[in-house]
Amino acid sequence: MENLHVDALVLGGGIAGMQAALDLADQGFQVALLEREPSIGGKMITLSKVFPTLDCCSCITTPKMSAVAHHPNIHLLTYCEMQSVAETGSGFRLAVVQKPRYVDVNKCTGCRKCEYECPVTLPSPFDRGLGAYRAIRVPFSTAVPQTAVLDIENCILCGKCEKVCAAGAVDFTQRAETFEIQATTLVVASGFELTPLNAKKEYGGETLQNVIDPLMMERFLAPTGPYGRVLRPGDGKEPTSIAYVQCAGSRDQTLGVEYCSRVCCMYAIKQAMLISGALPMADITIYYMDIRTFGKGYEQFYQNAQAMGVEFVRGKVAAIREDDEQNPVVKVELTEEGRIIERTFDLVVLSLGMVPTAGADGILSLPLGEDKFIAIPAPNANPCETARPGIFVTGTAMGPMDIVDSIITAGSVASAASAYIREHQKETAYA
Amino acid sequence: MPDKQKAARKAASPDKEEVRVGVYTCHCGGNISHVVQCERVAKALGKMPDVVVARTDPSFCSDAGQAIIEQDIQELGINRVVIGACAPSLHEQTFRNTVTRAGLNPYLYHHVGIREQDSWVHDGDPEGATEKAVRLMAAGLAKARLLTPLEPIRLGAEKGALVIGGGVAGLRAALDIAHQGIRVTLVEKSPFLGGRMAQLESIFPTDEEPRQLLHALIEQAAAHPSITILTGAEVTAVSGYVGNFNLQVTQHERGLSEELAEALLAACEQEAPDNFNYGLTRRKVVYRPYPGCYPSTPAVDWEHYDGRPIQVDGKAVVLKDKPQVHALTVGAIVLATGFNPYEPRQGEYGYGEITEVVTLPQLIRILAQVPQGEPLIWNGHPVRDVALIHCVGSREIEGVHTPQDDGQVNNYCSRVCCTASLHTALELRRRFPEINLYELYQDIRTYGRGHEEIYNQAQSAMVHFLRYRGEKQPEVAAAPPGDTHPALVRVVDTLTYGEEIEVPVDLVVLAVGMMPSPIDALVDMLKVSRGNDRFLLEVHPKLRPVEMAVRGIVLAGTAQGPMNIQESLSAASAAAAKVAALLGQGRVELPPFVARVDESKCDGTGACVEACQEEGAIALQTFQENGHEVRRAVVTPANCTGCGACVGVCPKRAIDVQAWTLAQYEAMVDALAMDIPAFAEAEK
Amino acid sequence: MASNPKAKQPKILILATLAGGYAGADSTGQAHADYPANTYILPIMCPVMFPPEFFVRAFERGIDGIIIMYSGTDSPYKVEADGTAALVNSSYALMKERGIDIRRLRLAAICTVCVKPFLKEVNQMVELLQGIGFVKDELAAPVTASA
Ligand SMILES: Cc1cc2nc3c(=O)[nH]c(=O)nc-3n(C[C@H](O)[C@H](O)[C@H](O)COP(=O)(O)OP(=O)(O)OC[C@H]3O[C@@H](n4cnc5c(N)ncnc54)[C@H](O)[C@@H]3O)c2cc1C
Ligand SMILES: Cc1cc2nc3c(=O)[nH]c(=O)nc-3n(C[C@H](O)[C@H](O)[C@H](O)COP(=O)(O)OP(=O)(O)OC[C@H]3O[C@@H](n4cnc5c(N)ncnc54)[C@H](O)[C@@H]3O)c2cc1C
Ligand code: SF4
Ligand code: SF4
Secondary structure (H helix, E strand, O other): OOOEEEEEEEEOOOHHHHHHHHHHHHOOOOEEEEOOOOOOOOOHHHOOEEOOOOEEHHHHHHHHHHHHHHOOOEEEEOOEEEEEEEEEOOEEEEEEEEOOOOEOOOOOOOOOHHHHHOOOEEEOHHHOOOOEEEOEEOOOOOOOOOOOEEOOOOOOOOOHHHHHOOOOOEOOOOOOEEEEEEEEEEEEOOOEEEOOOOOOHHHOOOOOOOEEOHHHHHHHHOOOOOOOOOOOOOOOOOOOEEEEEOOOOOOEHHHOEOOOOOOHHHHHHHHHHHHHHHOOOOEEEEEEOOOOOOOOOHHHHHHHHHHOOOEEEEEEEEEEEEOOOOOEEEEEEEOOOOEEEEEEOOEEEEOOOEEEOOOHHHHOOOOEOOOOOEOOOOOOOOOOEOOOOOEEEOHHHHOOOOHHHHHHHHHHHHHHHHHHHHHHHHHHHHO | OOHHHHHHHHHHOOOOOOOOEEEEEEOHHHOOOOOOOHHHHHHHHHOOOOEEEEEEEOOOOOHHHHHHHHHHHHHOOOOEEEEEEOOHHHHHHHHHHHHHHOOOOHHHEEEEEOHHHHHOOOOOOHHHHHHHHHHHHHHHHHHHHOOOOOOOEEEEOOOEEEEEOOEHHHHHHHHHHHHOOOEEEEEOOOOOOEHHHHHOOOEOOOOEOHHHHHHHHHHHHHHOOOEEEEOOEEEEEEEEEOOEEEEEEEEOOOOOOHHHHHHHHHHOOOEEEOHHHOOOOEEEOEEOOOOOOOOOOOEEOOOOOOOOOEEEOOEEEOOOOOOEEEEEEEOEEEEOOOEEEOOOOOOHHHOOOOOOEEEHHHHHHHHHHOOOOOOOEEOOEEOOEEEEEEEEOOOOOEOOEOOOOOOOOOOOOOOOHHHHHHHHHHHHHHHOOOOEEEEEEOOOOOOOOOHHHHHHHHHHOOEEEEEOEOOEOOEEEEOOOOOOOOEEEEEEEHHHOOEEEEEEEOEEEEEEOEEEOOOHHHHHHHOOOEOOOOOEOOOEOOOEOOEOOOOOEEEOHHHOOOOOHHHHHHHHHHHHHHHHHHHOOOEEEEOOOOEEEOOOOOOOOOHHHHHOOOOOOEEEEEEEEOOEEEEEEEEOHHHOOOOOHHHHHOOOOOEEEOOOOHHHHHHHHHHHHOOOHHHHHHHO | OOOOOOOOOOOEEEEEEOOOHHHHHHHHHHOOOOOOOOEEEEEEOOHHHOOHHHHHHHHHHOOOEEEEEEOHHHOOOOOHHHHHHHHHHHHHHHHHHHOOOHHHEEEEEOOOOOHHHHHHHHHHHHHHHHHHOOHHHHHHOOOOOOO
């Protein structure tokens, strides 16, 4: 790998990172986009349709991924891991590891012959374990780059892929390579993770089969998903009653997540609407304390869901257990009636919250806020500046937010970073 | 030479050569293919003349999908591309880039929308939807056959931007644009900068002093060599287009010379309602809204000044407004015209009828005038009980709430009022520990970073929460004379299982929502669109969230919808990034959809010139040709909007709008009208 | 409404401005509102580019109804509002001359968010055509003297 010298390095290729890279590159800056996964796209590419427009998610994401890949000013570095960072007089110097794909990116055509040949089947994390993929595979159908990657941990070294690859791209001898990137400024877009499914033991996440996380539901609902329809992971039965438990990982001091995760009300409503479309006979109940549909057009979205028959019930879910048929039974205090009831559903989705992706902040020694997201010392003056000069943050790395807001903050970080680059390069040019 | 290269070379020079069409029907990840049978569409189209290849794909807009098209262009010598997919507004540009990368002229591609206008609206009729797709695609094919390569119109762009609105969003946008080496003119309607943020006292979530933050921004903007600030000014005329907007800005006279300003301020006796305090107090007509405002020179309230002379040093000074007109040319415009707090109707929750009913912005101004440590007195009474009612003028329900003059209700959430009212409740609690506080809400929406903490603090600070339902609003009434409190609030509280609660109060605070600033004139001049909520409308919330449909016009801050300060700043910076990318190169490209005269047919009748209403777009010119004088129409592309008024009137059919020609429409109509044998065939 | 493949449907052409009707049709799609499928929407910049002969020609080729969905006074083009109205009037005159029922051509102002008005226009035309039938039958009939 050659060493690189760029104006800006964007860390993380989710929607926020991609948009920030595009907005910087469109202004004529040289940008490196570093993603640790084999493809860019982040969480967004795994979603079904997106609120509030109910646009098909790949229709919004894949062209952005493609634009990133083709932009003359963007150096796309996937499957790379930042190792260390040093401040130089003129910016930052990063040591970066290119993890081995065991596939030559220059030769691979993405034809997937290797994948069809590979005998090892594994649960696909892209499909939240619902679908399967092979030990060697193109990560998912719309991945960018369309290059295979081999999971050496699970590979049985049978060599079938190597034989079938007409391009001769499979290379078991590949090793990790370290290279260096020099950048005037850094933009952190390392995104979020869901709060753990089992964080609240009373809810039975991880132990009860038919209590699932919302990203799994996204895969059920996605047209590109493994089943193309909604079913119960427990027994494959089509669910006819589904409950959503709001704030299942957020607004809860006992979990250390005191804040509101901002998107879970909206994604629950969205999923409820999509499920009503897919399973018109299904009853959908959303247990909530406050519905937070605050964005542009979101209140209307909420009203539409009510009109469609989605049932919104104000209540605190105390616990979830399972009956003999693996049906989750929700014990809920109906706060408007002052009663506690138990109701049986076919499927329960826990509307989990967002926590930051760990890692980048440590290497970059960025101070965190009480909520563990990267601290922003002056939100009402410089909303994307971190405590370290020259390092900026965007998207869900700066706190829970949806795609619209992630894209706005990406534009905003592009402005802040470009002002910094101009200022800084002027100074160092005179120095 | 290998075949592949031969084909590619052929594709590169498409004039007069054989037309080779590639037709691509996208599944759109199921969005289209769940209703339209894409394979049948491809099969039917594949049998039509000039079609070399007809394919389907789960999503042609993906990288892999685009690669298929590129490959066909290069390897099969495809020189016209028809894609049936989502709405052209989403991905027409994406595919123009695709074909360009493959070496084809971007205008040899035609996009047919079969999602929004087919699969999504005919779910119940897959057969009809499929037939419709075939016809629409056949029409697209008919058009594609007649496409010719075109070049965009390249124009020099003025490296300058106009920012309209000098609130926090406009200021941030101006600074960020100026930082990229682009000149900025900031036009603010009022005589002072700062907008609504200046009227706040302490802001969530940081408890900072808003005017201090604002002044840091204003100082930078005022000191920046490339920023010109015009206060008391408004845009009064607009013409032109992206890269070259010509504007007229009319600026009121400040009216006061530097030397006399202070004396006039001191001597002025006439008063008017102080809109900085939302009309709660009165101030002089020569005024400064607050100490430390920018510009620091006082201004004259021309609307209220009655023209009477003011006595200074024995002289009678009559103030005169001689509005000055500035002409500007800019490449881009930022709309940062902000919001107005919702003004409750007369009688809404007793507003305007019961003196104890005020709005939250008013309460913030009231509190600003109570010295720290002193009690809160309103209307002569010490305030003991305060009710804050959420969602006033927001989240209204059709059929429940009284519509506004335009017949609409505000069905959106204003996003800042929950946090702002809880934040203010905490301020009340801190300053007046004895007061009982009641928050009447539907849902508490403290969504932002650091907002939930404010809610938690309010709960620990003994703020009483009462939860009402949207269909059953609380009621406010004047208390009968002799009651302990002047007003009563009644609410059906769902937190106590629907109990009707009556709270006697001394003050009712309406947490009013946001409405866009009244900018009808500007909207008409700029021809920009507004959404159902009346706020300015972005092209697409995810693809182009700060751009407007009119190229070169971008949005910053609450002109687009409710936002808090942090969000307004982010949106403003995002808008600035778009302006920087647009004008950075000093030139812009416009689509070539303008009129073009066919010289061989034009005989100079001039009907076109008469029909055209765009200034400088078309004119008759005299040419010398073989010793003869001929008159012909000549188009100036930069001024032509492509409306085609000239096309319809030309008796010779000598003029057309490029890429939208009459012949193409006729061909499309024929394709729609025709029976489609191939399709019928495929049915067998 | 499922279309019976055997029963031929009348064909409705909708010429919709990009700034108005076409965007309105897209909004209707985003709202997933249903309307009959025998409707073919072509994007146009502004209706004034069409001469009256264009519409008559379309009817003669077998288009049974045409709706022009323009942006009215909200148009980005100065000529659109008045120019289109004038165009429709002269087209009506020509249609009468040719014996074509003038109700087959309609003008409607549709903006980017006009979902309901869009549906109303389409459904009205569908109903009308159910009543008055195919244009080719009309053209085949002798022109009455009064037309
Ligand atoms: C169930 C669910 C449904 C949702 N539905 C919607 C919806 O309908 N509409 C909507 O607007 N929003 C929705 N959202 C929210 C949306 O997913 C997020 O707003 C958005 O994906 C955030 O994008 P991001 O780029 O900030 O983060 P991410 O998508 O998390 O991207 C971060 C990227 O950075 C990479 N990365 C992390 N650390 C490093 C590192 N150290 N080095 C290199 N790379 C790194 C990651 O691999 C990842 O690719 C939903 C969220 C959930 C959970
Ligand atoms: C009661 C209340 C409390 C709030 N508290 C907080 C808080 O604590 N923290 C927080 O983050 N946010 C708070 N906000 C939100 C905050 O006020 C806004 O986010 C912010 O002021 C928006 O700034 P802006 O620049 O978009 O609009 P504005 O501040 O409205 O500025 C717009 C400017 O444009 C000018 N203008 C309008 N039309 C024209 C025209 N045609 N030509 C030229 N100029 C024009 C106006 O005069 C004005 O100066 C609060 C809002 C309210 C209502
Ligand atoms: S968005 Fe809704 S579900 Fe999520 S934490 Fe906030 S209030 Fe709870
Ligand atoms: S922010 Fe709160 S008070 Fe304001 S409209 Fe939304 S829910 Fe109502």
